[in-house]
Amino acid sequence: MDFQSYFPIWNKLTASQQERILGSLMERKISKGTVIHNGSMDCTGLLLVKSGQLRAYILSDEGREITLYRLFDRDMCLFSASCIMRSIQFEVTIETEKDTELWIIPAEIYQSIMEESAPVSNYTNELMATRFSDVMWLMEQVMWKSLDKRVAAFLLEEMSIEGTDQLKITHETIANHLGSHREVITRMLRYFQNEGMVKLSRGMIEITDAEKLEELNDM
Amino acid sequence: MDFQSYFPIWNKLTASQQERILGSLMERKISKGTVIHNGSMDCTGLLLVKSGQLRAYILSDEGREITLYRLFDRDMCLFSASCIMRSIQFEVTIETEKDTELWIIPAEIYQSIMEESAPVSNYTNELMATRFSDVMWLMEQVMWKSLDKRVAAFLLEEMSIEGTDQLKITHETIANHLGSHREVITRMLRYFQNEGMVKLSRGMIEITDAEKLEELNDM
Numbered sequence: 199m200d201f202q203s204y205f206p207i208w209n210k211l212t213a214s215q216q217e218r219i220l221g222s223l224m225e226r227k228i229s230k231g232t233v234i235h236n237g238s239m240d241c242t243g244l245l246l247v248k249s250g251q252l253r254a255y256i257l258s259d260e261g262r263e264i265t266l267y268r269l270f271d272r273d274m275c276l277f278s279a280s281c282i283m284r285s286i287q288f289e290v291t292i293e294t295e296k297d298t299e300l301w302i303i304p305a306e307i308y309q310s311i312m313e314e315s316a317p318v319s320n321y322t323n324e325l326m327a328t329r330f331s332d333v334m335w336l337m338e339q340v341m342w343k344s345l346d347k348r349v350a351a352f353l354l355e356e357m358s359i360e361g362t363d364q365l366k367i368t369h370e371t372i373a374n375h376l377g378s379h380r381e382v383i384t385r386m387l388r389y390f391q392n393e394g395m396v397k398l399s400r401g402m403i404e405i406t407d408a409e410k411l412e413e414l415n416d417m
Numbered sequence: 418m419d420f421q422s423y424f425p426i427w428n429k430l431t432a433s434q435q436e437r438i439l440g441s442l443m444e445r446k447i448s449k450g451t452v453i454h455n456g457s458m459d460c461t462g463l464l465l466v467k468s469g470q471l472r473a474y475i476l477s478d479e480g481r482e483i484t485l486y487r488l489f490d491r492d493m494c495l496f497s498a499s500c501i502m503r504s505i506q507f508e509v510t511i512e513t514e515k516d517t518e519l520w521i522i523p524a525e526i527y528q529s530i531m532e533e534s535a536p537v538s539n540y541t542n543e544l545m546a547t548r549f550s551d552v553m554w555l556m557e558q559v560m561w562k563s564l565d566k567r568v569a570a571f572l573l574e575e576m577s578i579e580g581t582d583q584l585k586i587t588h589e590t591i592a593n594h595l596g597s598h599r600e601v602i603t604r605m606l607r608y609f610q611n612e613g614m615v616k617l618s619r620g621m622i623e624i625t626d627a628e629k630l631e632e633l634n635d636m
Contacts, residue, residue, distance in 0.1 A: 256553070258561040285546035288553035312539065319538035320531065326542065327504035330549050334475070334507035337556055341596050342477040377560050 201301055204246055204272055210317035218311065224302040228294050234278070237289025241281035241305040247273050250298025251359075254290045254329075255374070264340075264377030266290060267332035268359075276325050282309040340377065348376055349386050350415040353396070353405060363405040420520055423465055423491055429536035437530065443521040447513050453497070456508025460500035462521040466492050469517025470578075473509045473548075474593070483559075483596030485509060486551035487578075495544050501528040559596065567595055568605050569634040572615070572624060582624040 201223060202208045208216070224243075228234060234252075235242045245252070252269040254277065269275055280286040282305050312318045339348055352375060356365050369383045376383070387403065390396045395411050397404040405411065420442060421427045427435070443462075447453060453471075454461045464471070471488040473496065488494055499505040501524050531537045558567055571594060575584050588602045595602070606622065609615045614630050616623040624630065 256557065256560075258557075260561075262561065264556075264560055283543060283546045285543045285550060287547075287550035288557075312535075312542075314535055316531075316533055316535040316538050319535050319542060323531075323538060323542050323545065324502060324504040326545050326549065327502045328506075330545065330552070331504060331506035333549070333552060333556065337483075337552065337559070338475065338477075338507075340556070340559060341475075341483055342479075342481065 201246070204248060204301070206272075207317055207321045210321075211311070211315070215311050215315065215318075218307055219303060222304050222307045224304075226300055226302060228298050228300070230294055230297050233291060233293045235275075235290075235292040237291065242278040242302065243305045244279045244303040244308050245269075245275035245292075246301045246303070247271055247275070248299040248301065250294060250300070251296040252292055252298060252300075253295045253375075254292050256289070257291055262377060262379075263374040264336075265375040266336060267329060268295070274325055276322065276329065279303075279305040279308060281305055282312065345376070345378060345382065346386060346389070347415050347417065349383065349390070350395075350411040352376060353403065354408065354411055354415065357405055357408065363408065365403045365405070366401060367403060368401060420465070423467060423520070426536055426540045429540075430530070430534070434530050434534065434537075437526055438522060441523050441526045443523075445519055445521060447517050447519070449513050449516050452510060452512045454494075454509075454511040456510065460524040461497040462523045463498045463527050464488075464494035464511075465520045465522070466490055466494070467518040467520065469513060469519070470515040471511055471517060471519075472514045472594075473511050475508070476510060481596060481598075482593040483555075484594040485555060486548060487514065493544055495541065495548065498522075498524040498527060500524055501531065564595070564597060564601065565605060565608070566634050566636065568602065568609070569614075569630045571595060572622065573627065573630055573634065576624055576627065582627065584622045584624070585620060586622060587620060 201220070211219070228250075234245070247269050249271050252273075252275060254266045254269070254275070255263045256266060257263055275292060277286070277290045278292055312322055349372065352372060353365065356367065357363055369387060370380045373380045373383045387396060387398055390411075391398050393410065395405070395407045395414075397406050420439070430438070453464075466488050468490050471492075471494060473485045473488070473494070474482045475485060476482055494511060496505070496509045497511055531541055568591065571591060572584065575586065576582055588606060589599045592599045592602045606615060606617055610617050612629065614624070614626045614633075616625050
């Protein structure tokens with residue numbers, strides 16, 4: 199087990215704190231497309247991603263979604279343990295976007311260590327500030343940026359994450375990432391196709407002019 | 418000076434930490450309508466409101482605004498000292514909405530105490546989680562709630578803060594709170610007036626049917 203090399207402040211823990219974590223740590227392999235935490239579930243614990251990809255999103259009463267941020271290898275998920283701070287008054291849902299291996303630190307263990315350790319508490323502060331920055335970035339996108347630019351940015355991000363210009367993704371999924379509706383995304387993608395930026399086929403979007411998408415995004 | 422009774426974790430500080438804060442603390446009286454912090458300014462320090470009202474907002478490149486949250490007596494403003502955490506990668510502007518008395522704790526003093534003190538660091542965590550919750554609430558409003566409900570909610574909030582149903586506020590100011598345009602707000606308020614919920618006059622909005630506004634907001 200190499201949890202120690204993945205947990206960034208391992209060396210700032212006391213021997214007793216290290217023991218408490220190792221003694222309670224759980225390792226899990228979770229298939230793609232699994233909801234591993236949602237607001238109404240119990241406090242799942244802190245998740246440390248060994249490999250894979252997670253998506254954190256919020257849901258409206260009508261079932262609409264918008265992606266808040268994604269987590270990759272070595273990222274730590276704090277809001278799956280939101281019970282450790284009473285001031286966290288919102289609910290996020292977390293699902294695996296790829297087959298994922300991760301460690302779970304039980305919430306009560308982490309909380310008790312955070313209460314006594316300035317390094318752990320300060321690390322938690324930085325984690326929260328990182329997610330806060332992600333959400334503020336999203337707020338700026340949603341408030342000031344038109345949907346065409348947001349779709350362009352999303353396609354470019356997917357291309358970079360997947361390492362291919364052939365994206366296996368549905369219009370519905372894109373709508374759920376961006377907090378939009380499938381019909382609106384379909385219309386936008388057809389416009390992109392007419393402009394020569396993408397080529398659409400069943401369950402697939404091929405990016406044919408990434409440079410033009412970049413230009414649209416930067417405009 | 419009664420800073421001690423306003424600062425919620427005063428008793429959890431060591432004598433030396435208390436001395437460092439008292440020795441560097443500044444007290445200020447600031448008139449209504451003053452920008453006291455913006456992203457491009459230096460790290461102002463942590464603000465503790467003695468009395469008055471602050472507004473934190475973000476600005477688009479085109480000068481549009483949206484209010485993130487407001488701070489009242491005894492509230493602490495963390496993002497005026499965003500330099501204390503390197504992961505805070507966003508900029509907020511803070512202005513006084515009323516004549517305000519506040520204390521400023523210099524950023525470097527707070528930061529050095531936070532680094533060594535688990536209670537101060539955990540308190541900072543709770544502060545950030547509170548603001549994060551405010552912003553997540555706003556995100557849900559912006560994403561899932563129509564503008565008529567948001568205007569209704571804003572008028573009711575103002576009525577509660579000001580303790581009167583005669584609000585001295587311009588349509589432009591409401592637009593800046595809600596991230597909208599003046600013309601759009603004017604149209605909405607006229608609709609409210611036709612429905613008998615408000616009465617508009619120069620520089621003033623009188624709330625004539627708060628119950629109906631509540632109903633609209635709850636729908």
